[in-house]
Amino acid sequence: MSFKIAIIGAGSVGFTKKLFTDILCVPEFRDIEFALTDVSEHNLGMIKAILDRIVEANGLPTRVTATTDRRKVLEGARYVISCVRVGGLEAYADDIRIPLKYGIDQCVGDTICAGGILYGQRNIPVILDFCRDIREVAATGAKFLNYANPMAMNTWAAIEYGKVDTVGLCHGVQHGAEQIAEVLGAKSRHELDYVCSGINHQTWFIDLRLNGRKIGKDELVAAFEAHPVYSRQEKLRIDVLKRFGVYSTESNGHLSEYLPWYRKRPDEITRWIDMSDWIHGETGGYLRYSTETRNWFETEYPQFLEAASKPIDPAKRSNEHASHILEALETNRVYRGHFNVRNDGVITNLPQDAIIESPGFVDRFGINMAAGITLPEACAATCMASINVQRMSVHAAISGDIDLLKLAVLHDPLVGAVSTPEEVWQMVDEMVVAQAAWLPQYAHAVPAAKERLSKSAVKTREWAGAARRNVRSIEELRAEKAALKQAG
Secondary structure: OOOEEEEEOOOOHHHHHHHHHHHOOOHHHOOOEEEEEOOOHHHHHHHHHHHHHHHHHOOOOOEEEEOOOHHHHHOOOOEEEEOOOOOHHHHHHHHHHHHHOOOOOOOOOOOOHHHHHHHHHHHHHHHHHHHHHHHHHOOOOOEEEEOOOOHHHHHHHHHHOOOOEEEEOOOHHHHHHHHHHHHOOOOOHHHEEEEEEEEOOEEEEEEEEEOOEEOOHHHHHHHHHHOOOHHHHOHHHHHHHHHHOOEEOOOHHHHHOOOOOOOOOHHHHHHHOOOOOHHHOOEOHHHHHHHHHHHHHHHOHHHHHHHOOOOOOHHHOOOOHHHHHHHHHHHOOOEEEEEEEEOOOOEOOOOOOOEEEEEEEEEOOEEEEOOOEOOOHHHHHHHHHHHHHHHHHHHHHHHOOHHHHHHHHHOOHHHHHHOOHHHHHHHHHHHHHHOHHHOHHHHHHHHHHHHHHHHOOOOOOOOOOOOEOOOOOHHHHHHHHHHHHHHO
16 A cells, blocks of 8 residues: 655654554555654654654665645645644643643643643644645545644534544543553453543543443442552542542543542642652643653653664554554454544534544444443533533634633633632733734734733732642653662
């Protein structure tokens, strides 16, 4: 087979390498072309060198091209994969820093909450540019695979306004299933069969079967509470399981910021999180992790390049959906996964226009969703709160309506649990002004926002958050890795 895959945001070096090696685990895909693009020539050069080394070391005919000219990369592409973070870590730092001044403590801030909503405002205009180019220069019927957050908002905009065949992809379901299989004592993750449905990052394991035996709430709660690690790291997630009756896909830290109950008071935050790793609830945890990862990669790049000389091992193919979807579409080997698509009746008690994450099957006819799923009422109610925020956020990003943007933020569950309307109005003004370089649709609103900020009497505070850790130096990271290696 010979076709072209375009990767936008290929400067996400580690993730691009994973997608690349996964796809090349499919024997029929040896002779394809990967076309890479990114706004950073520096990152683009690094990832191309790594992928070229992989191709050379494995004796493959695979072609790798790279350019900052996105439109050229998309020419004739059958598949387009997006891994972009518009604004980079600079804008992301404001997604965490500014809401903290108003008492909003986020662990990740990339899906909803104040940070995720502004992240969507930056991404959506760019996503629509991608879609325009896909319609105009990519192969007829090209499929857009979106890995970028905020997943639901980006996918919603691409489908409703970009008019491109789009699917959103995430790995939260797979990671949650791996946890469940482990606590239940499964010898392999393949022993666990499950139906997981909802919206991205709020997906629920509504049916669990271990070797054909149905697993109920009480057994699952007992298994998690008995686990020596998860009982400590996933306290909030286990509490939600006890109250809702089903387990959520999302990590302790992520889940905590989508709900109005666990992060609204500093003393409550520390009660429900665990600081052994960022993902369990640390304030700004993913920002710290991302910053350290970038610094580490820049410093240790020669090691990454050397590691690229190793043979590709199909046994180490990851469970990221992209390679499996492409394999199913091109070879007709059926793949079952969980995909982000427009609802259109798949989940009976969520709105038709919502972007849901639910089970589907892929073959040469496309992605075929399992329809007629009904969520437990509490799960549906929690999803609905986020869907309403997502819908307003998408429409605000398209229209550049700053008042609608403020209403979207006001209706966010955690923001509403912490902040007053006056605080929300000022916070959004501050975030739009700080991120104006990445928000062209709000250019007309920036002068008035600056004027309001100059006269505002709303008080803020400089606060690092309830559970903040400093970014570690390269030396500290080296020492920690050496200690782990010695201990293990």
